[in-house]
Structures are given as C-alpha cells and as structure tokens.
Amino acid sequence: MQERLLPKTQAAKYxxxxAPVFDRLLSAGDIPLPIPTGYGPRWDRQDLDAYVDSLKGPKRGDWRSRSKLYAA
Structure with a gap:
C-alpha cells in the first residue's frame, strides 16, 4: 500500500x-499547499496528480494547438 500523504522530498520525487524545484513551484503557487499534520506538512498524492494532469494538453497560445503535426 502506498501512503497518500507525502513529505516534501517524496512529493517532489513523485x-x-x-526538492529545490518543488520549493520554487510552491513559492510560485503552482503546487498545492501541504496539509498540516502532527508529523509535519504533507502533500496529498491526489492533489499532486491533479497538478500534473493540469500540465497536460495544449495551453492557450501554445503553438502546438495550431500545428497540423500535433492536431488530434
């Protein structure tokens, strides 16, 4: 069984x-905030999955959305 709540180093690896890049993403507001626990801050694996899912697909203004090569 995998833990659902991850400490920062495991969340970054996930x-x-x-960890330094994770800190920058957190400071920029890109990564979801941690859940405070009695064991220190922990990141929910499902929140991290949602963050990664949000990175998929063409973004507004992304040149790939206008390219025939990347057309669906």
Missing amino acids: IGCS
Missing part, C-alpha cells in the same frame, strides 16, 4: 523534480 512529480519528478528536485
């Missing part, structure tokens, strides 16, 4: 970045 989304594929280093």
